[in-house]
Amino acid sequence: MxxxxxxxxxxxxxxxxxxxVAEECIAPANPxxxxxxxxxxxxxxxxxxxxxxNLVQVTNLAGAGGGVAFTQVVSNRGDDPALFVAAxxxxxxxxxxxxxAGATADQVRWxxxxxxDPGVIVVAKDSPFQTLGDLVEAVKxxxxxxxxxxxxxxxxxxxxxVLMMLDKAGFTEARQVKYIGxxxxxxxxxxTVGGFAQAMTGDLSEITGFIKSxxxxxxxxxxxxxxxxxxxxxxxxxxxxxxxxxxxxxIYVPKDITDEQYQKWVDTLKQVGESEQWKAVMVENxxxxxxxxxxxxxxxxxxxxxxxxxxxxxxGLLQ
Amino acid sequence: MDILxxxxxxxxxxxxxxxxxxxIIGAFVGTIIGALPGLGPxxxxxxxxxxxxxxxxDAISALVLLTSVYYGAMYGGRISSILLNIPGDEPAMMTTxxxxxxxxxxxxxxxxxxxxxxxxxxxxxxxxxxxIFAPYLARVAFKFGPAEYFALYxxxxxTLGGIGSNNQAKAALAxxxxxxxxMIGMDKTTGMPRFTFGELxxxxxxxxLVAIVGLFAVAEIFLFIESxxxxxxxxxxxxxxxxxxxxxxxxxxxxxxGTGIGFLAGVLPGAGASLGSFLAYMAEKSVARDKSTFGxxxxxxxxxxxAGNNAAAGGALVPMLTLGVPGSxxxxxLLALLLTLNITPGPLLFTERPEVVWSLIASLLIANxxxxxxxxxxxxxxxHILSVPAWILLPGVTMIAFVGIYSLTGSSFDMLMMVGFGxxxxxxxxxxxxxxxxxxxxxxxxxxxxxxxxxMVLSNxxxxxxxxxxxxxxxxxxxxxxxxxPIFLRRxxxxxxxxxxxxxxxxx
Numbered sequence: 001m002x003x004x005x006x007x008x009x010x011x012x013x014x015x016x017x018x019x020x021v022a023e024e025c026i027a028p029a030n031p032x033x034x035x036x037x038x039x040x041x042x043x044x045x046x047x048x049x050x051x052x053x054n055l056v057q058v059t060n061l062a063g064a065g066g067g068v069a070f071t072q073v074v075s076n077r078g079d080d081p082a083l084f085v086a087a088x089x090x091x092x093x094x095x096x097x098x099x100x101a102g103a104t105a106d107q108v109r110w111x112x113x114x115x116x117d118p119g120v121i122v123v124a125k126d127s128p129f130q131t132l133g134d135l136v137e138a139v140k141x142x143x144x145x146x147x148x149x150x151x152x153x154x155x156x157x158x159x160x161x162v163l164m165m166l167d168k169a170g171f172t173e174a175r176q177v178k179y180i181g182x183x184x185x186x187x188x189x190x191x192t193v194g195g196f197a198q199a200m201t202g203d204l205s206e207i208t209g210f211i212k213s214x215x216x217x218x219x220x221x222x223x224x225x226x227x228x229x230x231x232x233x234x235x236x237x238x239x240x241x242x243x244x245x246x247x248x249x250x251i252y253v254p255k256d257i258t259d260e261q262y263q264k265w266v267d268t269l270k271q272v273g274e275s276e277q278w279k280a281v282m283v284e285n286x287x288x289x290x291x292x293x294x295x296x297x298x299x300x301x302x303x304x305x306x307x308x309x310x311x312x313x314x315x316g317l318l319q
Numbered sequence: 320m321d322i323l324x325x326x327x328x329x330x331x332x333x334x335x336x337x338x339x340x341x342x343i344i345g346a347f348v349g350t351i352i353g354a355l356p357g358l359g360p361x362x363x364x365x366x367x368x369x370x371x372x373x374x375x376x377d378a379i380s381a382l383v384l385l386t387s388v389y390y391g392a393m394y395g396g397r398i399s400s401i402l403l404n405i406p407g408d409e410p411a412m413m414t415t416x417x418x419x420x421x422x423x424x425x426x427x428x429x430x431x432x433x434x435x436x437x438x439x440x441x442x443x444x445x446x447x448x449x450x451i452f453a454p455y456l457a458r459v460a461f462k463f464g465p466a467e468y469f470a471l472y473x474x475x476x477x478t479l480g481g482i483g484s485n486n487q488a489k490a491a492l493a494x495x496x497x498x499x500x501x502m503i504g505m506d507k508t509t510g511m512p513r514f515t516f517g518e519l520x521x522x523x524x525x526x527x528l529v530a531i532v533g534l535f536a537v538a539e540i541f542l543f544i545e546s547x548x549x550x551x552x553x554x555x556x557x558x559x560x561x562x563x564x565x566x567x568x569x570x571x572x573x574x575x576x577g578t579g580i581g582f583l584a585g586v587l588p589g590a591g592a593s594l595g596s597f598l599a600y601m602a603e604k605s606v607a608r609d610k611s612t613f614g615x616x617x618x619x620x621x622x623x624x625x626a627g628n629n630a631a632a633g634g635a636l637v638p639m640l641t642l643g644v645p646g647s648x649x650x651x652x653l654l655a656l657l658l659t660l661n662i663t664p665g666p667l668l669f670t671e672r673p674e675v676v677w678s679l680i681a682s683l684l685i686a687n688x689x690x691x692x693x694x695x696x697x698x699x700x701x702x703h704i705l706s707v708p709a710w711i712l713l714p715g716v717t718m719i720a721f722v723g724i725y726s727l728t729g730s731s732f733d734m735l736m737m738v739g740f741g742x743x744x745x746x747x748x749x750x751x752x753x754x755x756x757x758x759x760x761x762x763x764x765x766x767x768x769x770x771x772x773x774x775m776v777l778s779n780x781x782x783x784x785x786x787x788x789x790x791x792x793x794x795x796x797x798x799x800x801x802x803x804x805p806i807f808l809r810r811x812x813x814x815x816x817x818x819x820x821x822x823x824x825x826x827x
Contacts (some may be wrong), residue, residue, distance in 0.1 A: 063519060063520060063522070063523060063730065064519040064520070064522035064523060065505075065522065065523075067519045067522060068519050068520065068730070071519060097510070099512070099522075100519070101517055101519050144779045147776065147777050153505060153506075153507040153508075153510045154507065154508055154509055154510040155509075155510030156510065159510075178776055178777065178779075179776070180465070180508075180773040180776050180777065181507045181508065181510075182773075186642055189642075190460050190461055190463075190642060191464060191465075193461050194460075194461035194462060194463070194464055195464075196464035196465065196777060197777070209664075209668075317509075317510055317511070
């Protein structure tokens with residue numbers, strides 16, 4: 001899977017042959033994933049809208065779940081006004097858990113989020129759980145009987161979704177919640193369909209095919225409102241559990257650029273986020289609107305990190 | 320006869336001159352990529368993805384091109400395994416064990432033909448298997464939980480003793496080194512980094528490609544430097560390519576068994592082609608009546624793993640297409656390609672986009688025939704690429720190794736690590752410790768540990784959970800037999816007059 005970077009290298013070699021590029025987007029992962037997608041789409045729309053005269057160069061810099069890119073931006077490119085980096089909830093989760101070798105969220109500037117992949121909790125089609133309430137009751141009755149599967153490691157965003165949901169539903173013994181981390185959402189689904197885990201959490205976009213085929217049943221979507229195309233899937237909020245967990249897609253820029261340069265990035269991202277092109281891209285890829293820009297977004301990131309740190313302490317990931 | 324009409328539709332789309340040309344180009348490029356040490360199928364496919372986009376290929380053409388590169392690389396991997404004793408890619412690892420000794424005995428041509436035909440049998444039957452069983456086999460993946468996977472990996476390790484070495488203790492030592500290296504990186508069950516010493520580059524663990532290229536290619540270069548370049552890289556002459564019909568007949572059983580085992584290993588997500596070729600080799604060795612000649616140039620030891628790894632390549636497409644779960648590194652790259660082409664693999668792909676699936680299958684069948692022609696009568700073309708003088712070839716291999724590894728992460732850290740592995744490989748070669756188990760340890764160790772710990776989480780620490788299903792019990796029994804049987808058999812067979820007898824094929 002790391003080999004995707006080969007593709008990146010080849011892509012780089014080809015883009016090097018194109019006219020000079022000014023703006024650069026770092027995707028802190030290999031081609032094919034969410035961050036790569038964010039970079040390529042934002043870059044392409046920036047060019048189409050004429051915000052930049054030429055193409056935006058996408059550099060894939062994988063490693064340590066975004067940590068390699070983050071530390072590189074902080075230490076080597078701190079004042080580069082033409083650089084932006086793709087980020088998502090995984091970035092803030094790892095920052096909160098101090099997984100970037102001591103780097104902290106205030107070492108960069110957070111520009112905004114332009115969409116989100118709603119979290120979802122699904123069960124196998126023949127599961128006895130009909131509502132989120134049933135599932136929560138079962139966990140409360142005996143947490144050792146309900147195992148959750150997810151596509152991220154323990155402490156990752158898929159795990160946190162379960163813990164945050166249960167916390168809001170009144171079950172605070174985070175350490176007793178059973179969770180197994182697998183390599184990606186599809187793997188987690190097969191474990192749930194096979195009956196090895198009782199429920200699965202992930203991002204809606206990675207589960208779509210299995211929901212449509214009827215292998216799994218969504219019992220709660222972790223968004224503010226029901227998602228278009230999945231009108232039968234109730235939100236957690238409707239069922240009395242006040243939680244939203246969106247895997248947001250956004251960007252950050254280096255810390256030491258000027259305020260004007262930062263504001264320019266905020267305006268650019270807003271323009272991209274409000275464009276018809278981006279709206280079409282969101283529909284095609286199962287993303288929901290989730291707009292936060294500038295100061296508002298920086299506050300969101302800070303709060304998000306504080307919340308994750310609290311849960312991480314409860315489960316012993318942080319001292 | 321649903322399958323036949325679907326297949327006819329697939330051929331209708333795939334058999335246009337343009338797509339055929341793409342299949343031929345893909346097969347040719349793929350074979351070269353596979354033959355070059357360090358460049359494996361996953362690098363090859365990954366390198367070609369951006370090229371196929373820039374050529375403006377539509378979804379089907381891009382798929383045809385890339386899957387023929389994929390299959391081509393699986394064929395090509397054996398060439399350098401046999402001639403150079405450096406596996407062209409990681410599944411071709413097992414082919415070195417008997418392929419290189421055969422070449423040294425002057426049977427390089429035979430080894431290449433047998434392995435080429437074995438590749439064809441494996442890949443062709445696997446493609447047919449994919450066609451017939453895909454919808455059902457997807458369900459097999461649902462039957463494998465943590466306990467079953469753990470038992471499967473246990474089976475692999477239990478049968479590992481004695482691979483490529485006459486000393487079981489050395490093989491065990493090498494496997495232990497591999498397992499220890501596998502522990503480096505983020506621990507999935509606790510989310511904590513282990514043995515990373517705060518180094519971000521170690522967070523994702525050691526990439527097995529870095530280890531493979533280091534242990535095989537770089538170590539080979541060190542040995543070459545030590546001999547002052549006196550030995551030619553290809554220490555073997557390649558005579559006229561004749562089809563050794565007798566040998567093919569004798570290895571046909573090995574090919575079919577290898578295909579079956581490889582295909583099943585490919586279908587299981589996470590097991591992949593390396594496990595397929597490994598299990599095929601071990602199974603063949605255990606059923607053979609001439610065990611002692613394995614590792615010394617037994618053609619069955621070439622046929623079984625080659626059939627196994629090519630069948631696994633086809634098998635790995637099953638979970639990728641039907642579940643969206645890649646069964647190997649390369650299918651993960653192909654999965655990314657499908658997603659970019661706006662084709663979402665999953666339970667609905669066969670019903671929603673039949674034209675994609677069936678033209679893919681048709682093109683795989685076409686690519687296979689093309690590959691058989693290229694790899695048997697025309698194999699000399701590829702051999703020529705490898706048979707340039709050693710003083711040109713090895714620096715070239717070194718360069719490809721460094722560029723290939725650098726392209727993985729774009730960090731010099733991995734290159735240093737690769738050189739480190741080269742030194743390790745050199746020392747191990749000097750001490751006559753096999754290096755293959757190290758790779759298997761790195762490759763399978765993580766998945767084995769993760770599954771054990773998942774099983775423990777699910778069962779609240781009750782270890783009997785590991786034996787709670789018929790599949791798991793069956794795998795455990797096989798594992799125990801695989802471990803114990805050789806000890807007793809060795810007593811029964813008691814050294815059957817070893818080195819003098821030339822490993823001839825007239826065992827039956």
